[in-house]
Amino acid sequence: MRTEVVGAGGVRIGVRVEGNESAPAIVFVHGWAQSARAWDTQFADAELRRRFRLVAMDLRGHGTSDVPSGGYDDPAAWAGDLASVLGLAGEPAVVVGWSYGGLVLADYLRVRGTAGLAGIVLVGAITEIGKGHPGGRVGPAMRAALPAALSADVTEALPALRAFCEGMSVREVPGPLVQSMLGTSLTVPPAVRSALFRRDVDSADVLADLDVPALVVHGTADEVVDVRAGEYAAGKIPGADSRWFEDVGHLPFVEAAAEFNATLLAFAEQRASAGARTER
Template sequence: MTRRMRAEVVGASGVRIGVRIDGERHAPALVFVHGWAQSARAWDTQFADPELRERFRLIAPDLRGHGGSEAPEGGYGDPATWAADLAAVLELAGGDAVVVGWSYGGLVITDYLRTHGTRGLAGIAFVGAITEIGKGRPGGRVGPAMADALPAALSDDLGVALPALTALAEGMAHRPVPGEFSQALLGASLAVPPRVRRALFRRDVDSADVLAAVDVPVLVVHGTDDAVVDVTAGEYTAGKIAGVSARWWPGVGHLPFVESAREFDTTLRRFAEQAFESVLGRAER
């Protein structure tokens, strides 16, 4: 039985986190974490996939300050805050989940790992993701589309921010994607308060030791033509985690889950099925 709904959970400091839910109510959960200045709508293609909806419970939060979630004044620079927010979402999943992090969502997952380890996780998929942030951090290296958008995309002045955010939305994909989707990306960015957009960049995080300690299955998917998060950031993440499964997709940009949706959904489904089988195997031993 499928259940399509919106819900709320309470994250760090009582902040209300909006959550999108679909798929089989009692199935194992896939938790999708979107990127900087985006929302749960980024995963529209996956939420429309009948195989994913029939096989899994699909859960996608709006990060604090994004989408339908509250936008408090502070907390954006504290890894423990992001960890607590994601922990609240994982509790909603009702069991070990496969968590999928796109772009900045990969850093949010790493914040969770820093605080909680792999508790509650059956597996992790990093998709065009960063796992570090700060000057010179290899796990957070950005591409030309993001570099060109900064710092204008952080401005309070619409006349300054709008052209930068528009160019960034246009530069996300290497292959053609529906215009409606690209415009939705731009709309999501504009809906995030500029102070939140800025706060997410005011961090300096090294994650080498955190990644090396991961002991659940990990999938890394990264387009080789990603102009937002450089492919070397994905290579860094993959190189730090033992037994990682890595997919480098030529001709794909920052939106592999849209640009190559069928291949992405199939890859994710197979990875998740194997990860959940591993959980069952560990429970039976």
């Protein structure tokens, strides 16, 4: 099912909802220049669908969401968008942030704390951005794509985005998926692709203050977000669990889908059980 919520500043945020309507929610937040379709493999998983309500948002400027002129450098805007999705999903929810989605999740924590969160999962994620911030370290595929991938000139942007999408995975993934990701990236306006990088964010205090369970998942061969960014987050968050996927790139939820889905299911079930005990 496709629906929408009203995010910060009246921006309409596209949302994909499937699974068990009466169950606790897992909310998925995609990365730069992608969409809610990134989570197709999770939405197709029978056990995740049976046990949880699956909710995936399109970030502002992406997918089916509105494309406002601003808000891309404002933590309050990202936090407001995610809060609206959480309101639809039902709280508390486990929130999964992939790649840039990890920074969006950090913005939510910065502005709203852990309200409505049962736990968080960072997947190949950045939690910071800007020069010198260890939580924002990127790999060679990301560095090679910039600045051409931000260009309004398709002759510059297309080859860069194609190489970037191909560089997301280390293990073989279906060709149609790579083409779909490339197509999605091209639907994100160049101005939006650029705006997401015009930020300077330090999240050390935000991560250190986190008081809900966290799981950090990262492919050891990730060439988009350096694995050290994941290690940094895992080291800063009190009591964080971590799972390093060997010889996996930036798409552990596709490259090692069965293992990823089982890991996510176990974490989310643990949080659901803990919530049920608290309510008694």
